[in-house]
Amino acid sequence: MSKFKKGGKSELPAISTASLPDIVFMLLFFFMVATVMRDSSLMIENRLPSADQVEKLKKDRTTFIYAGKPSSQYKQFGEEPRIQFNDAFISVEDVQASVLQAQADMNEELKSKIVVGLKVDKDTHAGLVSDIKQELRKANTLKVMYIANAKAQQ
Amino acid sequence: MAKRAAPEVNAGSMADIAFLLLIFFLVTTTIEKDKGLLRSLPPIDDSEVEPPIIKQKNLFTVLINRRNQLLVEDEQMELKDLRQAAIEFLDNGGGTNAEGASCDYCQGKRSPSSSDHPDKAIISMKHDRETSYEKYIDVQNELVAAYNFLREREATRLYKRYYPNEDKVYAAMLAEKEKNQFKKDEELNERIETIKKLYPLKLSEAEPDKN
Numbered sequence: 001m002s003k004f005k006k007g008g009k010s011e012l013p014a015i016s017t018a019s020l021p022d023i024v025f026m027l028l029f030f031f032m033v034a035t036v037m038r039d040s041s042l043m044i045e046n047r048l049p050s051a052d053q054v055e056k057l058k059k060d061r062t063t064f065i066y067a068g069k070p071s072s073q074y075k076q077f078g079e080e081p082r083i084q085f086n087d088a089f090i091s092v093e094d095v096q097a098s099v100l101q102a103q104a105d106m107n108e109e110l111k112s113k114i115v116v117g118l119k120v121d122k123d124t125h126a127g128l129v130s131d132i133k134q135e136l137r138k139a140n141t142l143k144v145m146y147i148a149n150a151k152a153q154q
Numbered sequence: 155m156a157k158r159a160a161p162e163v164n165a166g167s168m169a170d171i172a173f174l175l176l177i178f179f180l181v182t183t184t185i186e187k188d189k190g191l192l193r194s195l196p197p198i199d200d201s202e203v204e205p206p207i208i209k210q211k212n213l214f215t216v217l218i219n220r221r222n223q224l225l226v227e228d229e230q231m232e233l234k235d236l237r238q239a240a241i242e243f244l245d246n247g248g249g250t251n252a253e254g255a256s257c258d259y260c261q262g263k264r265s266p267s268s269s270d271h272p273d274k275a276i277i278s279m280k281h282d283r284e285t286s287y288e289k290y291i292d293v294q295n296e297l298v299a300a301y302n303f304l305r306e307r308e309a310t311r312l313y314k315r316y317y318p319n320e321d322k323v324y325a326a327m328l329a330e331k332e333k334n335q336f337k338k339d340e341e342l343n344e345r346i347e348t349i350k351k352l353y354p355l356k357l358s359e360a361e362p363d364k365n
Contacts, residue, residue: 017169024172031179049288051295053302054189056332062188117188126218126290127283130362137198146291147190 043077044068044084049122051148057117061110062145063102065095067128068121081124083132092128095135103141115143191294196358212269214243214277218293220284233292240300243268244275244353259308259352272304272353280360297357304353313345324349 045068066084070077082089085098103114116136120129136144216236217225224231226239247260249270257271269275277297281290302324309324320326327346331339 021165021168021172024169024176028172028176028179031176031183035179035183049291051191051291053191053295053298055192057188057190059188115192117190120287122286122288122291124287125283126281126285126287127362129287129290130281130283130359133195134361137195140197142195142197143192144195145190145192146294147188148291148295150189 041087042066042084043070043074043089044082045071045121045123046119047122048119048147048149050151051146052151054148054150055145057145057147058115061106061113062115062117063099063106064117064119064147065099065132066119067132068124081121081128083128092131092135095132096139099136099139099141103139113143114141115145116141117145117147119147191291191298193294193357208274208276209270211248211267212274212276214240214269214275216277216279216293216297218279218281218285218289220282222286222289224293233296236293236296237300237303240277240297241303243277244272244300245304246275247271249274259311261307276356276358278358278360281362283362285362298355301353301355301357305349308352309345309349312348 044066046066047068064085067081068084069079069081070089077089083092083095084090085095090098099114099116103111106114118129118132133144136142215225215227219225224233224236226236231239242262245260245262246265246268247257247262247270248264248266248268250256251271251273255271260272262268279293279297281293306322306324309327313323313327317323317326327342327349331342331346334342
């Protein structure tokens with residue numbers, strides 16, 4: 001009589017998959033939190049220029065202004081580059097009011113640090129951009145960031 | 155009738171359901187990483203103060219016309235040469251600054267016909283309304299690159315000993331500041347300010363003519 005099994009192949013125990021749901025849920029929550037559902041669908045073409053001296057953008061204090069030619073579904077707005085803010089086309093005169101509105105909706109401590117991100121299509125003429133900048137000066141939101149694709153530094 | 159115990163719910167398919175959701179979110183996620191050139195606009199100034207007179211030699215003019223051609227200091231130039239030209243202008247150090255100190259860290263040619271001191275050197279840029287935005291950003295990028303190059307050089311000269319393993323000392327300092335944004339490091343901030351003061355960013359933009 002022996003207490004110990006002698007010889008005989010001992011089978012490997014099956015790996016427990018009980019913790020698999022936990023792991024998967026953990027990943028799931030990460031991606032759920034990281035997901036940003038696009039809140040404004042672009043009505044314009046938006047191919048950004050590229051630059052190599054770029055800095056990172058601080059998302060919490062940035063409000064975006066888009067500009068470019070209306071994309072193919074919005075041909076009824078013509079060929080000329082237009083300005084888009086949130087979900088609508090705005091005229092140059094409305095930029096100031098829109099930006100001030102966005103600033104008012106911001107956290108109190110970030111209001112003075114507002115940055116306006118300009119996402120402008122690279123085929124737009126620079127005159128439109130300087131019109132926008134003039135309006136931003138009137139709104140006294142002086143920090144702008146020209147959003148660009150990063151390219152490798154030479 | 156005896157009360158029957160509720161049967162155990164089979165949780166075996168939980169992982170499948172979670173995987174399904176996981177894959178959905180994996181596919182829809184776009185981790186946004188916007189980057190760009192940060193610039194400050196000048197405030198609107200209504201006061202009637204005479205603008206100070208700036209000597210022509212302290213001004214580096216960059217014009218972009220409607221055909222996206224560059225005119226730098228009254229000479230046509232290719233974009234690839236702009237960075238070097240701007241560096242030479244900023245780093246010239248031919249005279250003294252407002253306090254009468256000469257630029258002892260400049261490594262330029264010290265030509266009397268170019269800028270006196272990085273403090274006084276101003277890059278002035280003007281574009282046409284019809285200039286393409288792409289070209290405009292390219293030029294901005296080259297000019298910022300010129301400043302960054304000089305700041306990097308000075309940071310390497312002054313603070314290399316604190317960052318012996320870094321190639322780009324100034325970039326490393328800025329990265330460290332970014333990382334420690336919630337605990338202020340006075341010494342680091344002071345060093346960054348010192349570097350910025352050596353080559354202050356003086357880049358003015360004129361409004362394009364309305365016509």
